[in-house]
Amino acid sequence: xxxxxxxxxxxxxxxxxxxxxxxxxxxxxxxxxxxxxxxxxxxxxxxxxxxxxxxxxxxxxxxxxxxxxxxxxxxxxxxxxxxxxxxxxxxxxxxxxxxxxxxxxxxxxxxxxxxxxxxxxxxxxxxxxxxxxxxxxxxxxxxxxxxxxxxxxxxxxxxxxxxxxxxxxxxxxxxxxxxxxxxxxxxxxxxxxxxxxxxxxxxxxxxx
Amino acid sequence: xxxxxxxxxxxxxxxxxxxxxxxxxxxxxxxxxxxxxxxxxxxxxxxxxxxxxxxxxxxxxxxxxxxxxxxxxxxxxxxxxxxxxxxxxxxxxxxxxxxxxxxxxxxxxxxxxxxxxxxxxxxxxxxxxxxxxxxxxxxxxxxxxxxxxxxxxxxxxxxxxxxxxxxxxxxxxxxxxxxxxxxxxxxxxxxxxxxxxxxxxxxxxxxxxxxxxxxxxxxxxxxxxxxxxxxxxxxxxxxxxxxxxxxxxxxxxxxxxxxxxxxxxxxxxxxxxxxxxxxxxxxxxxxxxxxxxxxxxxxxxxxxxxxxx
Numbered sequence: 001x002x003x004x005x006x007x008x009x010x011x012x013x014x015x016x017x018x019x020x021x022x023x024x025x026x027x028x029x030x031x032x033x034x035x036x037x038x039x040x041x042x043x044x045x046x047x048x049x050x051x052x053x054x055x056x057x058x059x060x061x062x063x064x065x066x067x068x069x070x071x072x073x074x075x076x077x078x079x080x081x082x083x084x085x086x087x088x089x090x091x092x093x094x095x096x097x098x099x100x101x102x103x104x105x106x107x108x109x110x111x112x113x114x115x116x117x118x119x120x121x122x123x124x125x126x127x128x129x130x131x132x133x134x135x136x137x138x139x140x141x142x143x144x145x146x147x148x149x150x151x152x153x154x155x156x157x158x159x160x161x162x163x164x165x166x167x168x169x170x171x172x173x174x175x176x177x178x179x180x181x182x183x184x185x186x187x188x189x190x191x192x193x194x195x196x197x198x199x200x201x202x203x204x205x206x207x208x
Numbered sequence: 209x210x211x212x213x214x215x216x217x218x219x220x221x222x223x224x225x226x227x228x229x230x231x232x233x234x235x236x237x238x239x240x241x242x243x244x245x246x247x248x249x250x251x252x253x254x255x256x257x258x259x260x261x262x263x264x265x266x267x268x269x270x271x272x273x274x275x276x277x278x279x280x281x282x283x284x285x286x287x288x289x290x291x292x293x294x295x296x297x298x299x300x301x302x303x304x305x306x307x308x309x310x311x312x313x314x315x316x317x318x319x320x321x322x323x324x325x326x327x328x329x330x331x332x333x334x335x336x337x338x339x340x341x342x343x344x345x346x347x348x349x350x351x352x353x354x355x356x357x358x359x360x361x362x363x364x365x366x367x368x369x370x371x372x373x374x375x376x377x378x379x380x381x382x383x384x385x386x387x388x389x390x391x392x393x394x395x396x397x398x399x400x401x402x403x404x405x406x407x408x409x410x411x412x413x414x415x416x417x418x419x420x421x422x423x424x425x426x427x428x429x430x431x432x433x434x435x436x437x438x439x440x441x442x443x444x445x446x447x448x449x450x451x452x453x454x455x456x457x458x459x460x461x462x463x464x465x466x467x468x469x470x471x472x473x474x475x476x477x478x479x480x481x482x483x484x485x486x487x488x489x490x491x492x493x494x495x496x497x498x499x500x501x502x503x504x505x506x507x508x509x510x511x512x513x514x515x516x517x
Contacts, residue, residue: 009435011383011385011430012432013432050430104480106385106386126386127386127474127479129479131479131480134503134504135481137504138481138505139383140507141506141507142432142505143432144514145510146433148517151517152517155517191514195511195514198507198514201507202508202511
């Protein structure tokens with residue numbers, strides 16, 4: 001068994017708005033079987049993600065064989081989930097589930113270029129499960145927390161770049177650096193999305 | 209006591225079984241090198257050690273390099289240290305390579321650690337459940353996990369007394385994101401002390417056997433930072449899914465297929481959040497205590513933080 005197979009890739013927690021902006025992908029080595037990563041704009045790499053949201057629409061968009069597309073909505077945007085013959089279990093869930101329903105998805109980020117040259121990011125699911133609102137709300141808080149942690153690390157790194165003589169001990173952050181080089185969108189956008197997501201939960205808990 | 213005296217005693221200890229030499233002799237040699245010839249102490253020590261090695265006709269591997277120290281399992285946190293440990297063999301695993309004679313898990317009251325015994329070390333076989341004093345083993349590290357290696361200089365002494373093995377207890381919290389193959393209703397080898405999981409009715413050690421059913425889950429619990437592999441035994445699997453070993457067997461019998469059990473389990477647990485406590489065995493956490501996290505979560509603290517960033 002190779003070392004790569006021994007290390008399981010973590011499922012990142014990322015909101016739809018940030019996931020869909022993660023258009024830059026890369027590998028860490030030249031090995032053909034090296035894992036593919038999407039670069040998160042808040043400065044981390046993601047080979048896998050854990051997503052919970054509301055499945056609002058499903059459609060078979062395949063020609064010859066079934067190819068299911070699901071729209072999964074979180075407080076910041078919509079994930080596009082595609083499952084075909086190579087993801088038979090996930091495809092079956094999309095076929096059989098009557099929207100709306102809360103779903104938990106473990107999957108890999110995939111990018112494709114559209115005709116107008118822009119890059120879309122979608123989810124290729126490894127599993128889709130029907131869950132309840134408690135799991136969905138826990139995911140929103142957890143994802144907000146992980147996103148805040150990434151933003152904090154990014155800002156520490158940024159401060160270090162601006163004042164290198166201060167001798168700060170902030171750790172290196174190669175993915176923050178990569179994100180700065182590859183993306184235009186400021187991390188402040190994702191902080192606003194975090195606040196919006198958490199506020200949406202507060203609204204639920206204190207009905208007017 | 210001067211530093212030189214201390215070093216001289218360390219060196220003397222290594223050779224006292226082999227050579228008729230006093231601490232004073234050793235100290236004198238060291239003093240000449242370090243004080244007169246301004247040799248750094250490390251180099252001086254090395255040089256004096258080599259001198260006595262030659263005099264005794266020994267190889268460097270034949271003596272404890274720098275003197276091995278008796279340590280507890282939990283204190284092993286550096287690689288390439290020569291240490292003595294007293295531990296119980298908790299589990300023996302199948303060696304993956306011909307160069308390895310035995311591999312498994314050792315435990316003492318402070319925790320557990322993997323061990324590897326090289327085939328060429330030519331040491332006696334360790335028995336599962338046996339307690340041993342292992343002198344002169346060398347520590348190793350792989351991906352943040354430590355192990356000890358038994359080599360040709362290791363002295364193995366079996367002890368009569370049993371020792372209690374402490375847990376390296378972990379607590380993890382996260383979503384169950386995957387269930388690995390080998391989960392659900394499985395068959396184990398019925399031979400005494402062999403509990404290997406059968407592959408297509410065959411035991412790796414005993415060949416084709418009439419297996420005994422067991423129920424377990426090998427799952428991955430992931431908190432977005434780390435992915436932990438977790439094993440749920442039959443009892444933990446039942447409390448997690450409501451499916452007992454007996455019910456699992458019935459389900460498989462009705463369907464004429466054992467995989468229905470894994471399918472049903474998967475559906476119940478994937479995407480659910482759990483808090484799990486239990487001892488660590490190698491890369492696995494054994495789920496002793498499992499709690500489903502289905503209560504409300506407080507978002508307010510985080511919201512305050514995010515607003516103030």
